[in-house]
């Protein structure tokens with residue numbers, strides 16, 4: 499916690515109002531090409547550039563080369579991936595108390611992760627209009643919520659280990675969906691971090 503505060507103070511001291519200025523236009527001339535190029539350049543700095551581009555390029559027009567709106571869109575994608583995952587978790591069998599067993603733990607963790615991602619998206623929606631320290635606390639909150647979502651996703655993944663939790667094909671599909679949700683969460687964390695990094699966007 500102290501570290502976070504120290505980081506925020508250091509960041510506040512050196513923070514430049516990059517967010518309030520329009521993002522420098524990437525290579526192309528204005529319009530749709532530049533907006534897609536902006537997504538590409540930002541995505542290149544995440545761990546999953548291809549998935550990031552595939553997920554966010556369709557939103558390039560509404561993101562409009564705004565780093566804050568790109569972060570919101572990535573939190574939205576995380577939320578959508580968690581929703582798709584939740585929808586595929588089989589309900590507990592007849593007689594089983596709801597939430598029982600490993601699959602129940604996974605379902606609970608995914609619901610919790612979706613809540614965290616929604617809170618992160620809510621914090622990020624205010625960033626574009628925010629200035630100075632408000633940007634920093636919104637970003638810090640969003641990072642906290644997204645990290646918590648990542649932890650919940652790991653908890654779900656643990657619930658998919660036991661053979662008896664579900665038939666193998668079901669567990670395989672759910673594992674793939676958890677992996678995808680984690681990748682989107684990682685992308686969102688990276689894009690949110692970029693909101694307060696002073697590195698030049700290149």
Ligand SMILES: *[C@@H]1O[C@H](CO)[C@@H](O)[C@H](O)[C@H]1NC(C)=O
Nearest residue numbers: 557560561567568570571574
């Ligand atoms: C994120 O989702 C919210 C709620 O569905 C929506 O209003 C908003 O336009 C989305 N933002 C972006 C940048 O995709």
